[in-house]
Every structure is written in structure tokens, then in C-alpha cells.
Amino acid sequence: MYSANNHATQPLGLAMMTNLLWKPGSKLRIGFKGGSIWQKDRVKKYALEWCKFANIAFTFVDSGELDILIAFDPTKESSSRLGVDCAWYSSQDQPSMNPNCINNNTSESLIRYAILHEFGHALGAIHEHQSPCVQIPWDKEEVYRDLGNHPIGWDIATVDYNMFSIEQNRDIQATSFDPNSIMMYEIRDNWTKNGKGVSPNLKLSCLDKGHIRLCYPNEAHDASQPNVVAARPKEKSQLATASGLDQEEATL
Numbered sequence: 001m002y003s004a005n006n007h008a009t010q011p012l013g014l015a016m017m018t019n020l021l022w023k024p025g026s027k028l029r030i031g032f033k034g035g036s037i038w039q040k041d042r043v044k045k046y047a048l049e050w051c052k053f054a055n056i057a058f059t060f061v062d063s064g065e066l067d068i069l070i071a072f073d074p075t076k077e078s079s080s081r082l083g084v085d086c087a088w089y090s091s092q093d094q095p096s097m098n099p100n101c102i103n104n105n106t107s108e109s110l111i112r113y114a115i116l117h118e119f120g121h122a123l124g125a126i127h128e129h130q131s132p133c134v135q136i137p138w139d140k141e142e143v144y145r146d147l148g149n150h151p152i153g154w155d156i157a158t159v160d161y162n163m164f165s166i167e168q169n170r171d172i173q174a175t176s177f178d179p180n181s182i183m184m185y186e187i188r189d190n191w192t193k194n195g196k197g198v199s200p201n202l203k204l205s206c207l208d209k210g211h212i213r214l215c216y217p218n219e220a221h222d223a224s225q226p227n228v229v230a231a232r233p234k235e236k237s238q239l240a241t242a243s244g245l246d247q248e249e250a251t252l
């Protein structure tokens with residue numbers, strides 16, 4: 001497990017599943033299951049932004065073994081598997097990622113957000129509002145009411161799971177809450193007891209960029225540092241997933 005002690009005095013943001021990180025320097029092979037040329041081009045255009053900061057390469061291929069398999073099914077929620085788990089699903093010909101709002105009805109900024117967010121999951125990040133470091137003073141009754149109504153229509157248990165549950169996995173490494181993270185959901189002002197919500201974040205935050213660089217360092221990085229981790233064998237999937245509100249984010 002990653003030790004946060006070395007970074008106790010500096011905020012890192014991005015809550016990462018350290019046991020699901022890819023090996024730094026990996027060249028991930030990415031394929032598509034359906035989708036138009038226009039949809040695929042959106043993914044290729046925006047996903048690569050992560051590679052400016054992480055020592056990871058994305059290669060888009062038409063055949064062969066895949067690490068990430070992307071579908072564009074509008075009937076299923078927007079989601080992505082976490083980190084190396086993507087490779088297990090892809091090997092079973094099951095999409096590991098489904099950005100479902102890549103269409104002409106979605107603004108370019110939201111398309112960009114959706115792709116960056118789902119690729120954040122694919123690199124091992126969980127939702128920021130479910131980080132063990134988060135302390136949001138929820139006004140739960142307001143959240144139940146707003147998300148229980150049309151068009152989302154969630155019951156209480158679903159709201160509890162998607163909004164209030166905190167990831168307690170021991171392999172999560174996070175040292176600070178970053179409300180500006182691309183992995184953060186929008187939080188309306190009336191959903192908190194102090195009346196302070198979080199606006200939609202449409203781009204990578206400074207902490208997103210800094211922490212992904214630490215998780216995926218380049219070769220010059222000191223290999224003795226604890227943030228260098230080895231990828232797990234693909235067949236040992238923990239079947240972790242990240243989904244939930246992603247589908248509705250574009251409408252909130």
C-alpha cells in the first residue's frame with residue numbers, strides 16, 4: 001500500500017486505488033465497440049490530455065489485445081472500470097468504459113469533461129466526493145428530494161450509495177479533498193448545510209495534474225519512492241467499478 005507519510009504536508013488531491021494502477025510507462029491499447037468516427041475522434045482528442053501529466057501512453061487500435069474497450073451505449077449509465085481492472089473486462093470483450101453522452105446534444109465542454117472523467121477512473125481514480133478525505137456537510141433531505149425527482153428519480157438507497165458512501169478500501173491513497181477535481185460531482189448549494197456547493201468541474205485541476213504525475217512518474221523518478229507500483233496480473237480482477245451519477249452529471 002502507498003504510504004501517504006512522505007506527502008503529509010502537501011495536498012495531493014485525486015483519491016487513487018493504488019492496487020489498480022497501471023505500471024508507469026505502460027502503453028495502453030484502446031479499442032472501440034461500436035461508435036461513429038465522430039465519437040471515436042472525440043475520445044482520441046480529449047483522453048490524451050492525461051498523458052501530458054502521466055507517464056502513460058494511449059494507443060488506439062482496430063484489432064488485437066486491448067487494455068481499455070470503449071462503448072457508447074446511451075441506454076446504459078456512463079461509467080468506467082478502475083485502473084488495471086479495465087484490461088480484464090476488455091479481455092472478455094466487455095466494454096470497460098461507456099461514456100454515454102458523446103452525441104450532438106451534448107456541448108463540447110461536457111463531452112470533454114465526460115471523457116476526462118471516465119479516463120480518470122481508467123487510470124485508477126475514484127470519485128472525489130467519495131474520497132476518505134472528504135467532509136461535506138450534506139443536507140441529505142435536500143439531496144434525497146432533488147435526486148428523487150424527475151429526471152433522475154433515485155430512491156434513498158441509490159442516493160446513499162452514489163452520493164454519501166465513502167470508499168474505505170485500504171488501498172486508496174488520498175491526502176486531501178480537491179473540490180476542483182475532474183473526479184468531483186457537481187454539488188448544489190442547497191445540498192449542503194453551509195450553503196456552499198461545488199460547481200461542475202470541466203477540466204483537470206492543478207492537483208489532478210500534479211497527483212497523476214506522482215502516480216505515473218517518468219523514468220527519471222526515484223524508483224525507491226512508494227508511488228511506483230507494479231500492475232497486477234490481468235486475470236486477478238477485483239471487479240471494481242465506478243459508475244452512478246456519471247450518466248446524470250450532464251443534466252444536473
Ligand SMILES: [Zn+2]
Nearest residue numbers: 127242243246
Ligand atoms: Zn465517475
